[in-house]
Amino acid sequence: MPATTSSSSPARIRRIGLFGGSFDPVHVGHRQLAECALAQLGLDELRWVVAGQPWQKERARELAPAADRAAMVALAIADEPRFRLERCELDRSGPSYTIDTVDQLQARPDAAGAQWFLLLGQDQYANLATWHRWPELLQRVELAVAARDGQPPRTSAALAAVPHRLSVLAMPPVAVSSTALRTALQGGASARSLVPDRLAAAVAQYVERRGLYHSTPARPG
Numbered sequence: 587m588p589a590t591t592s593s594s595s596p597a598r599i600r601r602i603g604l605f606g607g608s609f610d611p612v613h614v615g616h617r618q619l620a621e622c623a624l625a626q627l628g629l630d631e632l633r634w635v636v637a638g639q640p641w642q643k644e645r646a647r648e649l650a651p652a653a654d655r656a657a658m659v660a661l662a663i664a665d666e667p668r669f670r671l672e673r674c675e676l677d678r679s680g681p682s683y684t685i686d687t688v689d690q691l692q693a694r695p696d697a698a699g700a701q702w703f704l705l706l707g708q709d710q711y712a713n714l715a716t717w718h719r720w721p722e723l724l725q726r727v728e729l730a731v732a733a734r735d736g737q738p739p740r741t742s743a744a745l746a747a748v749p750h751r752l753s754v755l756a757m758p759p760v761a762v763s764s765t766a767l768r769t770a771l772q773g774g775a776s777a778r779s780l781v782p783d784r785l786a787a788a789v790a791q792y793v794e795r796r797g798l799y800h801s802t803p804a805r806p807g
């Protein structure tokens with residue numbers, strides 16, 4: 587009798603990225619970072635987590651409504667099937683702590699056995715030791731960090747004291763921030779004038795239709 591061989595290869599571990607942000611608004615720097623992560627980490631999917639109540643930003647200023655920020659992300663990612671809009675922070679109450687999101691997503695049956703990556707720009711990597719339950723977060727995800735504003739991924743003193751898994755993402759510099767975009771729009775720039783270098787066309791159309799970031803009031807719907 588011939589020896590039996592198994593035709594089934596071992597199940598491949600799914601690689602899932604989380605990319606959180608206020609996305610106020612989402613811009614080409616976000617998209618570039620996400621594309622680099624897809625390619626360099628070999629992700630099966632990348633979930634864009636729109637912050638419901640970004641507690642560190644809410645203290646400083648009023649944000650655009652979460653529904654608008656999520657709608658803009660949906661438009662910015664629509665052409666890439668591995669990108670998904672993750673709404674769990676919008677559906678929760680209270681401050682949006684990333685560790686709570688990781689708890690929630692890793693507990694879902696579809697996540698069993700997956701390998702998780704958390705994407706960050708250098709500014710948030712430097713800031714990570716201010717996050718809620720951050721040492722625990724480091725046990726639960728591998729960090730994937732991209733340079734920003736000429737600053738390469740660099741561990742802060744507090745982070746350096748805690749072992750963590752880190753992938754450095756190679757990313758061409760994209761000198762765009764949501765702050766600079768809001769300032770330009772508030773100063774009277776049209777959203778379409780920011781396409782394609784700073785905003786995706788569909789996002790710019792949404793900004794104009796909703797009257798976001800201008801002093802004129804938004805039209806309903």
Ligand SMILES: Nc1ncnc2c1ncn2[C@@H]1O[C@H](COP(=O)(O)OP(=O)(O)OP(=O)(O)O)[C@@H](O)[C@H]1O
Pocket residue numbers: 606607608609610615616619705706707708709710732733734735760761762763764765766
């Ligand atoms: N141009 C960029 N290059 C690299 N990383 C970026 C860039 N823009 C944003 N990121 C990263 O994307 C994540 C979400 O960023 P966020 O939504 O706060 O955008 P932002 O442009 O930093 O906004 P704001 O100017 O309002 O602070 C963060 O980890 C941030 O570091």
Ligand SMILES: O=C(O)c1ccc[n+]([C@@H]2O[C@H](COP(=O)([O-])O)[C@@H](O)[C@H]2O)c1
Pocket residue numbers: 605606607608609635637640642643682683684685710716717718
């Ligand atoms: O968990 C925290 O305490 C925490 C503190 C600051 C920022 N974050 C997350 O970091 C991501 C980027 O935040 P921001 O403020 O740069 O848009 C977003 O997903 C936030 O929810 C998370």
